[in-house]
Amino acid sequence: MLDPHSLYLRNMVLKREEVPSFRTYPFNLPAVHDLASLSFRKPVTFIVGENGSGKSTLLEAMAIAWGFNPEGGTKNFAFETMASHSELHRYLRLVRGAVRPKDGFFFRAESYYNVATTIDKLDMEKRGGPPIKASYGGKSLHEQSHGESFFATFMHRFGGKGLYLMDEPEAALSPLKQMSMLTRIHQLVKQNSQFVIATHSPILMSYPHAEIWLLDESGLREVELEDTEHYIITRKMMNDREKMLDILLGEEQ
Incomplete structure (x- = not known):
C-alpha cells in the first residue's frame, strides 16, 4: 500500500497568477474560484459536491494535465468525438511522486460509450496480436449491459500499481455492484494503486481511511x-x- 510519500499524484496547484479572469467559466466554478492547491495524502481521495459545483471539471482537468485523453481511457487513447473539455488543465501544475505508476486510466461515465466504441474500432483495424478487448475481459463492452461493461473495466483493465482517475463510476452500478467495487478498489490499493474519484455515492465514500473533499459555495474543504x-x-x-x-x-x- 502506498504511503503519503510514495503517492503518484501528490499535489495539484492552480497557477492563479496566469488565470485570465475568475469571472468566466471554468474559473468561476466553486471548485476553482478560490482554489490554491490540493494535496493528496491517502491512496483514495473522493471529491464530492452538488451538481454544478465543478468536481467533474476539476477531475477532467487533472486527467488531461496528467496526459489522459479528455474523453477517458488510457494515455494511449487519442480519439476525439467532441472537444467539449475546458481549458482548466492549462492552468494546473501537478506535483508527481518519485515513482511513476505502471498503469493508469481515466474513467468517466459520461463518455464511456465513446471509449467502448473506440476499442471496437481499433480491434477491427488491428493486424496481428491479441485484441484490445482482451484486456477488458475478452468481450466487446458494447455486448454487455452498461453496468457490466463498467465493471469489466474495473476488474480486468485496472491492473494495479496505477493511478486511476474516476468520474462518477457508480452511474451504472447497482448498490450491490457498488459494494463489489469497494472490494476491487481495496484489492488495487493493496497493489500500490492510487484513486481520485468524483462521486455522489455514499457507498463508495465509505471506503475506510479515504480523504473526502467537499465542494460547496465556500470552496473546497475536507469532511467526514x-x-x-x-x-x-x-x-x-x-x-x-x-x-x-x-x-x-x-x-x-
Missing part, C-alpha cells in the same frame, strides 16, 4: 462521510421514508 449531504439525506430517507415522502410529495399536514 457523516458530514456530507449524500450520507445525511440517504440516511434520513431510509430511516424515515414515510415522513420524507410526505414532505417531498406535499402530503404532510
